[in-house]
Amino acid sequence: MNLKDNCAICRVPMLRKGVARLLPCRHLFHTNCLQPLNGLNQDHVCPLCRTEVDNTEIIERKSYKKNSSQDRERIVTCANRGDNWTALATTLGINYKTASHWVHSGRPLMLQKGGIKPKVLTGQQIDNIIEWVEEDSSRRLKQLKDKVLQHFRQIVSISTIGNYLEGRIFTVKGVHRQSVFMNTPENKRKRAEYVENLNRYIQQGKQIVWIDETNFNLFCRRTRGRARVGNRAVQHLPVARGPNVHLIGAIAAAGVVQMERRRASFTALLANEWVRRLLEEWQAMGNEIADLVLVSDNAPCHSSLEEAVNGTGATLLRLGPYSPMLNPIENIWSKIKTYAKTHLRVPVVAPPGVVEQRLVYLEEIIDAAKETVVGGDCAGAAQHSTVHHAAALAMQDMQVGR
Secondary structure (H helix, E strand, O other), X not given: OOOOOEOOOOOOEOOOOOEEEEOOOOOEEEHHHHHHHHHHOOOOEOOOOOOEOOOOEEEEOOOOOOOOHHHHHHHHHHHHHOOOHHHHHHHHOOOHHHHHHHHHHOOOOOOOOOOOOOOOOXXXXXXXXXXXXXXXXXXXXXXXXXXXXXXXXXXXXXXXXXXXXXXXXXXXXXXXXOOOOOOOHHHHHHHHHHHHHHHHHHHOOOEEEEEEEEEEOOOOOOOOOOOOOOOOOOOOOOOOOOOOEEEEEEEEOOEEEEEEEEOOOOOHHHHXXXXXXXXXXXXXXXXXXXXXXXXXXXXXXHOOHHHHHOOOOOEEEEOOOOOHHHOOHHHHHXXXXXXXXXXXXXXXOOOOOHHHHHHHHHHHHHHHHHOOOOHHHHHHHHHHHHHXXXXXXXXXXXXXXX
């Protein structure tokens, strides 16, 4: 039983210079805690372990003696001169073990205890580390450690650098890839022109329809998963991706106008044919073709959409380069792909016709995912895209994603 332990009855720590009772079985009690039990304890046994008690020892916790830095310096200096440092320690009333520790350390000054420790790196040096991270977000802690040694001639641990970054609210996350041409002055100008034209068409009462295309394959999976600590989150995939299935669609704020999937990719010729059918369906729904504004990005399959739209009365509006955040249909693709990634499994197939069976399975998942899109999703996506309009008009730098 350590005399620093709490009272065995009330569990309150012993106060310094406080009187306590120590039984022969080494259980420690406050005197006031043990006294009420004496009248009930006619057998004179410990109330905890029932060991017989003949007598109790009164102990007093003494205050810890603090040695001065001057005493330490005198003893270490004495030992370095080769004099009798043990006699000096006895004279000063310093414990032999404490004095021996001082002598073997060879350090005449005491280390600082408690309080605010000085920082390893200055604020300016930490700011430089932040700049290195912002220049290249993929830099590892070891690379930052090497740069600190190279620039500041200081050796610091990678955990220290990691703590400094966490203190500036820098965390590890998935890397988001972005083209270096995304925010060039020319592309920012084209994004501003798109928003200006879009708002003008909306004020004129035009009907805005956004078109785009995406693709799927059997490797379409979530990039994150859960597993027990120490175990990997494993996804089982087929041996081959298999052919892609492409999906082209058109949405308005009111809902989905048209969606079509095909196994082959949408070339410029096929995309033009699909737009012509879209215009025919638009008129069949009783809408005026002159009120329609088709918004398209600059993907290769959309490169010649002017051929399908010119002369019909409809208007084709091009998005600015690198502007997926301004296209509401990107949010719709995100919802569809989330459903597909969640429900895709390795299909059970057997030869012959393995590829065909896998394609049919993938198409079934895509068709089910399409049904999850409702009118409210399209309205919300269109509203969300307007959040970026102010930044586009101000020609500010923009990032891909929401």
